[in-house]
Amino acid sequence: MEYLGSLGEHASVLIKMLSGYISEYGLRLLGAIVVLVIGLWIVKMIVRNSQRLMEKSKIDASLRSFLKSLIDIVLKVLLIISVMSMMGIKMTSFIALLGAAGLAVGMALSGTLQNFAGGVIILIFKPFKVGDFITAQGFSGIVKEIRIFVTVLTTVDNKTIFIPNGPLSNGSMTNFSAQPKRRVDWTFGIAYGNNYDTAKKMLLDMMNDDKRILKDPKPFVALGELADNSVNLTTRAWVNAADYWDVYFDMNEKFYKNADKFGLSIPFPQMDVHLDKA
Numbered sequence: 001m002e003y004l005g006s007l008g009e010h011a012s013v014l015i016k017m018l019s020g021y022i023s024e025y026g027l028r029l030l031g032a033i034v035v036l037v038i039g040l041w042i043v044k045m046i047v048r049n050s051q052r053l054m055e056k057s058k059i060d061a062s063l064r065s066f067l068k069s070l071i072d073i074v075l076k077v078l079l080i081i082s083v084m085s086m087m088g089i090k091m092t093s094f095i096a097l098l099g100a101a102g103l104a105v106g107m108a109l110s111g112t113l114q115n116f117a118g119g120v121i122i123l124i125f126k127p128f129k130v131g132d133f134i135t136a137q138g139f140s141g142i143v144k145e146i147r148i149f150v151t152v153l154t155t156v157d158n159k160t161i162f163i164p165n166g167p168l169s170n171g172s173m174t175n176f177s178a179q180p181k182r183r184v185d186w187t188f189g190i191a192y193g194n195n196y197d198t199a200k201k202m203l204l205d206m207m208n209d210d211k212r213i214l215k216d217p218k219p220f221v222a223l224g225e226l227a228d229n230s231v232n233l234t235t236r237a238w239v240n241a242a243d244y245w246d247v248y249f250d251m252n253e254k255f256y257k258n259a260d261k262f263g264l265s266i267p268f269p270q271m272d273v274h275l276d277k278a
Contacts, residue, residue, distance in 0.1 A: 039079040115149040118165030132177035189230030191265040212243040230267040
């Protein structure tokens with residue numbers, strides 16, 4: 001009987017301890033969950049409102065997407081630290097542990113940190129901006145977003161390409177939208193025996209009649225090469241950047257359709273075979 005009484009006393013003490021822990025830490029945990037849910041909602045609202053504020057302030061679209069991602073990450077990290085503090089975790093030791101872990105993670109994720117630094121460099125020096133057409137790292141497309149770690153391109157056939165900011169900021173890159181004007185280059189071939197002056201006049205007339213082709217600098221035609229199978233005419237014209245491809249393809253089509261009218265033949269590789277009678 002004494003054993004049962006002692007066991008009952010221990011059980012009673014254990015129940016009181018458990019109820020005490022539950023009443024203390026259960027309320028903390030419940031409060032932390034509530035704060036986390038409300039905090040995530042507040043973070044979402046802050047990010048959304050900051051996006052609207054940046055749009056009204058006419059901040060560059062490239063910087064807007066970067067700042068939006070940065071604000072979202074920073075606020076969520078601060079929220080998690082606050083929730084952990086509410087649960088009774090000592091933040092001094094946690095911050096020291098977080099610093100050590102951050103060093104280890106930083107070494108492991110050195111490439112990711114390089115991408116972050118690359119994103120900052122891109123936003124500071126602005127080699128391109130949202131809406132520009134670029135070629136970099138073997139890909140070409142229109143810049144849709146400049147995020148913290150990657151830049152998002154949309155290709156001409158509507159594919160989405162993610163390029164890490166680190167290599168992008170350090171490597172070679174061509175920005176086709178940086179200048180308002182671009183030069184269009186063609187090489188038109190005519191057959192040997194065709195009248196060169198006629199071909200040159202035809203090409204100059206075609207370019208002068210096209211209103212998209214600028215008059216200054218003037219269109220240019222010259223004999224570029226006496227090739228194996230053709231006489232090649234180097235042809236150049238300046239256009240507004242937006243008209244580049246339309247002018248390029250239209251001139252090819254016009255030359256092909258009008259060559260016969262001016263007595264010009266478009267050559268192709270030919271081979272003469274001579275048989276010797278044995």
